[in-house]
Amino acid sequence: MALITLRSVTKTYPAARKGNLAVNALEDISLEIEPGEIFGIIGYSGAGKSTLVRLINGLETCTSGDITVDGRSVSGVPERKLKTLRQDIGMIFQQFNLFSSKTVRNNIAYPLRVAGRSRAQIAERTNELLEFTGLADKADSYPEQLSGGQKQRVGIARALAASPKILLADEATSALDPETTHEVLALLRRVNQELGITIVVITHEMEVIRDLATRVAVMDRGRIVEQGEVFDVFSNP
Ligand code: ADP
Numbered sequence: 001m002a003l004i005t006l007r008s009v010t011k012t013y014p015a016a017r018k019g020n021l022a023v024n025a026l027e028d029i030s031l032e033i034e035p036g037e038i039f040g041i042i043g044y045s046g047a048g049k050s051t052l053v054r055l056i057n058g059l060e061t062c063t064s065g066d067i068t069v070d071g072r073s074v075s076g077v078p079e080r081k082l083k084t085l086r087q088d089i090g091m092i093f094q095q096f097n098l099f100s101s102k103t104v105r106n107n108i109a110y111p112l113r114v115a116g117r118s119r120a121q122i123a124e125r126t127n128e129l130l131e132f133t134g135l136a137d138k139a140d141s142y143p144e145q146l147s148g149g150q151k152q153r154v155g156i157a158r159a160l161a162a163s164p165k166i167l168l169a170d171e172a173t174s175a176l177d178p179e180t181t182h183e184v185l186a187l188l189r190r191v192n193q194e195l196g197i198t199i200v201v202i203t204h205e206m207e208v209i210r211d212l213a214t215r216v217a218v219m220d221r222g223r224i225v226e227q228g229e230v231f232d233v234f235s236n237p
């Protein structure tokens with residue numbers, strides 16, 4: 001069974017003011033993302049990628065259609081039930097979204113504190129993630145003391161802290177230079193291969209998809225215009 005399923009999902013934003021048109025951000029989107037795969041979603045700005053992300057993690061509800069994550073419906077569930085959903089999904093962002101007043105260690109520990117884990121559990125899990133992401137010697141540094149690539153590694157460690165099944169990467173390398181992008185993509189590949197975590201990569205960069213993903217959906221103005229194996233979709237001359 002697919003881990004993430006979207007069936008004929010539509011999202012319309014109401015007109016911001018009288019006389020404006022409503023925006024059809026997503027129209028008839030159907031997708032199945034399998035456990036263990038790296039699935040890419042690519043499209044230009046305005047294609048609907050961020051809207052799709054917000055629907056999958058329950059930050060917004062779809063106008064019509066149906067979304068399930070790990071067998072549970074996401075569409076129209078009450079806020080308190082979304083907690084379980086979000087524990088299944090870790091997120092990383094273009095601007096990293098680290099807490100600037102917290103050390104690397106405390107950034108990574110944050111989701112575990114929120115989840116009410118014990119001190120011992122938090123210390124153990126945080127150390128494990130510092131090792132896994134190669135940040136052990138930066139544990140007591142603050143984000144402003146880190147390079148972009150190191151910041152994103154902290155972002156990845158924090159996203160993994162609560163042991164999610166899915167990692168959603170929203171333009172996660174768009175603020176990084178090519179070399180650092182490679183380093184972060186290599187870490188994401190390890191997250192997938194060594195930890196078995198399903199990754200959804202949202203990007204406007206074809207190179208990122210080519211490098212990392214196995215399947216891809218190409219979005220344009222709210223629709224999926226092509227979908228399949230990366231090799232097939234991008235091998236057109
Ligand atoms: P992308 O992430 O691919 O750039 P978005 O999902 O941000 O695309 O946007 C898709 C469309 O929906 C755009 O036309 C955008 O202006 C519109 N949109 C996004 N968020 C909102 C919102 N909160 N209210 C109204 N329109 C929105």
Ligand code: ADP
Pocket residue numbers: 057059082083086089090091096097098111158159
């Ligand atoms: P919740 O309401 O359950 O705290 P959020 O919507 O705040 O969920 O968070 C969604 C995802 O973003 C989760 O994976 C969470 O770990 C992560 N997250 C929460 N707060 C932040 C933050 N300030 N910066 C970056 N990521 C965050």
